[in-house]
Amino acid sequence: MIVNTTTGGAFAINVAWIEPNATDNSGETPVPVADYTSGDNMFPIGNTTVQYNVSDSAGNFNDSCSFVIIVEDNESPIIDCPTNVTSNNYIGEGYGLVNVSTDIGSPNATVTWDPPVTSDNSNGTVTVVSSPFESGDMIPIGTYTITFTATDPYGNIDTCDFGLKVEDNEDPVLGCPPNITTTTADGSNQAFNVNWTDPTVIDNSGGNITLTSNYSSGSNVFYDGSTDVIYYAVDSSGNAAMCKFTVTVTGEHNPALLLF
Known part of the structure; x- marks a missing residue:
């Protein structure tokens, strides 16, 4: 069985399945037993084998069966864009843009920002990249959308972005x-x-x-x-x-x- 993690968790809970039936030559109806109970369980991300064993009242252990619960993480991480953007010539923010001036004597502005805040249900490491520029880059005159992409260990992604305008306010x-x-x-x-x-x-x-x-x-x-x-x-x-x-x-x- 392939199931998704429970929202916000690194596991799947209360996974349900049809439990196996058993027959015996004695005419009894043996009850199979397992380490996990359908509808009342918790499985971590990955593969877990559920095995049922059955024996009759005479103590004969005759058969077993098993299947695999595959728990997949298909939940995207959560990323919050940085709010602290700094520059040597920071102007302010308006109309959805962070406005900065070029560095003195330069056609670029050196812009830095705090790392985005991320979290993920898997509790694994979230990798964040920014495009087309990274914090600390010298950014040319123009208007840009800085996009951050967060990727969890299972390939799920989330993005956020902010607008940046680099202005030339320096006289010739x-x-x-x-x-x-x-x-x-x-x-x-x-x-x-x-x-x-x-x-x-x-x-x-x-x-x-x-x-x-x-x-x-x-x-x-x-x-x-x-x-x-x-x-x-x-x-x-x-x-x-x-x-x-x-x-x-x-x-x-x-x-x-x-x-x-």
């Missing part, structure tokens, strides 16, 4: 060139096509950076005086940085000739 680092002083073109109050090296940009995400400015190197017109050249850098997460330098235009202009 933008380095403008030094201030520039130049002169006007002859006879003009303007300087044309002033050149400089575009700013250097560093961003922790390693992603694309959008760089914009109010003037372009080599294609511009600056008038007498000082003008701010302003650059903006925006990363793929919307974090922005600004820097500026000054172009100063100086020069002597020819006096105007008035005709009368």
Whole structure:
């Protein structure tokens, strides 16, 4: 007989079967006896042999029979997901997500969590794995579902999960060139096509950076005086940085000739 464990237990209780009948040449009806009684018993996980023996009133032991009770554990373990999730840049929880920021200067966040709490009716060792990341991993920018799978010694499983969002909240680092002083073109109050090296940009995400400015190197017109050249850098997460330098235009202009 194949039976399941009783819910919550490492055994099956009160397993019932049809007890064997015995006959004897004396005309008596001997009663078979066994170590287990149908409907009033307890069997552990695994195989247990139930053997019936019979003898008559004259003391003749003539026969026996046996069968096996196979108790299977088909009950899943119980797993409770961790509630203590930590990071160097923990933000908080909302909308079913644990929100963290990337580590300073990194495109990843180092995230740790307590081991899930598990139990199993078999009292055996429950193995837990998490996917796609494990506690202590460096997790890239993005939104993830961390799934924990608990497996008992008999292959029964249970799962739980929590949502994790790694955000990039770190601004790019933008380095403008030094201030520039130049002169006007002859006879003009303007300087044309002033050149400089575009700013250097560093961003922790390693992603694309959008760089914009109010003037372009080599294609511009600056008038007498000082003008701010302003650059903006925006990363793929919307974090922005600004820097500026000054172009100063100086020069002597020819006096105007008035005709009368």
